[in-house]
Amino acid sequence: MGEVLILIGCPQIPVQSPLVLYIADFLQDAGHHPVVAANPSAKQLVKTSDPKSHYVSEYKDVEKAIGELADGTVQYPLIISLIHNDAGLTYTATTSAVAPKSLLISVLFGEHAYDLAEEIEYPTEKVVAPVTHNTRPLLIKLDEVLEWAVLKI
Amino acid sequence: MGEVLILIGCPQIPVQSPLVLYIADFLQDAGHHPVVAANPSAKQLVKTSDPKSHYVSEYKDVEKAIGELADGTVQYPLIISLIHNDAGLTYTATTSAVAPKSLLISVLFGEHAYDLAEEIEYPTEKVVAPVTHNTRPLLIKLDEVLEWAVLKI
Numbered sequence: 001m002g003e004v005l006i007l008i009g010c011p012q013i014p015v016q017s018p019l020v021l022y023i024a025d026f027l028q029d030a031g032h033h034p035v036v037a038a039n040p041s042a043k044q045l046v047k048t049s050d051p052k053s054h055y056v057s058e059y060k061d062v063e064k065a066i067g068e069l070a071d072g073t074v075q076y077p078l079i080i081s082l083i084h085n086d087a088g089l090t091y092t093a094t095t096s097a098v099a100p101k102s103l104l105i106s107v108l109f110g111e112h113a114y115d116l117a118e119e120i121e122y123p124t125e126k127v128v129a130p131v132t133h134n135t136r137p138l139l140i141k142l143d144e145v146l147e148w149a150v151l152k153i
Numbered sequence: 154m155g156e157v158l159i160l161i162g163c164p165q166i167p168v169q170s171p172l173v174l175y176i177a178d179f180l181q182d183a184g185h186h187p188v189v190a191a192n193p194s195a196k197q198l199v200k201t202s203d204p205k206s207h208y209v210s211e212y213k214d215v216e217k218a219i220g221e222l223a224d225g226t227v228q229y230p231l232i233i234s235l236i237h238n239d240a241g242l243t244y245t246a247t248t249s250a251v252a253p254k255s256l257l258i259s260v261l262f263g264e265h266a267y268d269l270a271e272e273i274e275y276p277t278e279k280v281v282a283p284v285t286h287n288t289r290p291l292l293i294k295l296d297e298v299l300e301w302a303v304l305k306i
Contacts, residue, residue, distance in 0.1 A: 011286040014167045018201035025204045041287055048171035048288045051178045054207040133164040134194050135201045 002153065003074075004032045005065060005102075007081040007095060009088040011042040013110045014133040016082055017049050022139065023080055023107075023146065024055040030150040032078075033058070037065035062091060070098040077153035078103045080146075081124075084110035089119060096122035103153055105145055109138055125149070155306065156227075157185045158218060158255075160234040160248060162241040164195040166263045167286040169235055170202050175292065176233055176260075176299065177208040183303040185231075186211070190218035215244060223251040230306035231256045233299075234277075237263035242272060249275035256306055258298055262291055278302070 004027050006020055024034035035058045036046060043059050050056055060068075068074040079102045081092040096104055104124040108117045113130040120126065127145050129138040157180050159173055177187035188211045189199060196212050203209055213221075221227040232255045234245040249257055257277040261270045266283040273279065280298050282291040 011167050014164050014170065014198060015201075017167065017171055018198050021202045022204055044288060045167060045171050045286060048168075048292065049174045049202050051175055052207065054205065133198060135197060139201065 002032055002077050003035050004153075005076040005079045006034055006036045007062065007065070007079060007092065008036065008038045008042050008046075009062075009082065009085065009091065010039065011045045013084045015109055015131055015135050015138065016042070016084065017045045018135055019082060019107065019109070019138070019142075020046050021050055021055045022135070023142070026143075026146050027150070028055070030146075032150065032153075035060060035065075035076075037062045066091065066095055066098060069095060069102075075099070076102050078105070078149055080105045080107060082107050082109070083116060084108070085112070085116070089116055092124075093120075093122050096124065103149060105149060107138070107142065155185055155230050156188050157306075158229040158232045159187055159189045160215060160218070160232060160245065161189065161191045161195050161199075162215075162235065162238065162244070163192065164198045166237045168262055168284055168288050168291065169195070169237065170198045171288055172235060172260065172262070172291070172295075173199050174203055174208045175288070176295070179296075179299050180303070181208070183299075185303065185306075188213060188218075188229075190215045219244065219248055219251060222248060222255075228252070229255050231258070231302055233258045233260060233302075235260050235262070236269060237261070238265070238269070242269055245277075246273075246275050249277065256302055258302060260291070260295065 027034045106124045108128045117128045180187045259277045261281045
């Protein structure tokens with residue numbers, strides 16, 4: 001039982017909000033409390049999808065969340081970062097640097113998923129599928145990694 | 154108390170799945186049962202967003218739904234169609250033709266929302282906002298029309 005951070009970036013890709021809710025549901029089923037760190041527009045899109053907060057009840061500003069990790073105010077045993085562009089890589093690399101004890105999963109999607117995955121130099125488990133609106137190839141890989149991760153934390 | 158059909162098209166635009174869940178939640182609060190008619194990939198995206206079926210518990214294939222309306226097997230007092238391209242306009246126009254007694258709301262979004270809205274020749278209430286991932290401008294207009302519609306049916 002603990003909090004798990006889901007980090008998300010700009011909401012250009014249709015699969016992102018669905019993935020956030022899917023991961024949050026998985027975590028809740030596993031007895032963990034999901035916290036979504038997002039910029040205002042990405043947060044608004046997830047909230048629109050989940051108006052009754054069945055899946056996500058706690059949101060943080062992404063800069064604030066990284067700041068709290070850096071100053072040690074908050075720790076998360078598991079951080080799941082959704083990445084579909086260079087900005088996503090950058091904040092995930094920063095997160096890795098300030099939270100070296102957290103288990104970090106990088107979920108890479110969108111048309112540049114494989115290229116982005118190759119650029120990663122921080123320690124992380126990767127889930128990669130170049131999808132933009134078909135979640136299926138990503139969900140199969142994600143389930144496997146999430147099942148392993150929740151047993152490990 | 155009755156079934157309301159939510160018609161959706163291809164899931165290229167990030168706001169679509171969130172809008173479906175938001176509308177479904179609104180309808181449930183108003184005592185109606187939402188039925189989502191979608192193609193397989195659009196359905197999969199909504200299902201990924203709502204793995205426990207808190208918001209949507211019934212899905213239909215979009216062609217099958219239009220077929221049922223055409224042969225009179227099923228009737229809906231209210232049909233809400235989400236449109237972001239010409240294909241969306243086409244199936245909504247067909248729906249209007251086969252279900253002339255239903256109250257039809259056309260929700261137009263994406264960068265061509267206003268152009269698409271001007272092309273509409275079937276009788277419908279329109280909700281138009283040229284948004285792709287910021288739902289806010291659309292939700293304000295949508296709330297107003299949905300409140301009026303659920304009182305009318």
